[in-house]
Amino acid sequence: MKKLVLSCMMLSLAGLQSCKNDEKQKETDAAKADGEKIVSTQCYQAVYENDVIDLKMNTLKNGKISGNMIMNVAGSAQKNGEIAGEFHGDTLFADYTFVEGENKKFKNPMAFLKKDKQLILGNGTMQTTMGVTYLVKDKPIDFERVKYKFNTKECVDK
Template sequence: MKKLIPFCLLLACIGFQSCKNDEKQKELEAAKAEGEKVVKTECYKAIYEKDTIDLDLYTLKNGKIGGGMIMKVANAPERTGEIAGEFKGDTLFIDYTFKDTEHKDTKFKNPMALLKKDKQLILGNGTMQTTMGVTYLVKDKPIDFENVKYKFNSVNCE
């Protein structure tokens, strides 16, 4: 009988703890859903010679950025995909995950950096490196925002 009492207490404690974990999980999921609400939408277009890039940005309540981008570059397949990232100061660092019209079954992912200057976003040229299949901008190398092709101007969202 003496051994049964501690065993019952242990089971009761485990039961109470599991209820607390369920409550914490529900609170975390609710906070995540709240942080993923769109609070601002902006649209941009960059035109350079025969190239056109359309960019839609969605600012989420948690400060992250999402959206979509369509790249129509001369002599290259059209690329359509999604972006995800965040601002660090006045620079937006994003990952562009896309498919192109030639390789419809393959997804590609490229890092990009866009400098926000007045009402423009300027796509920078940076040194990229691929390690273990992941491409990223090299941290120690500066990103050039002066000698660039693509400057995005704000446009009305459709």
């Protein structure tokens, strides 16, 4: 009889513990969703010769950046993709993910310097290891001799 009572108590405690875990998971999910709320949106455009790049950048409550970028570069197909990253000081380090051709997915690292109301797309040394491309940490990023300088523009939803 004692074993039966002890078994019932153990099962009850296990059930209560799983309820606590569910509550903690819900709290974690709610905090994550709150951090991913959009605080502000800014649009930019860069024009260089016949190239035009449009960038819509959302600043999230948790400080991260999300958005989308459309690249119309002369001589190549239009690239439409998502950008995600975060600022380190005045530099935005982000990944640009887009699909090209037969659903071939690409992910390119980018660095933008925020200077006044302008974003400057830097040129850095890239390296690919195990299929992942990244900017080399020990090599400086050039923000002086660049093609694309993004100026703010009014956001237009299509």
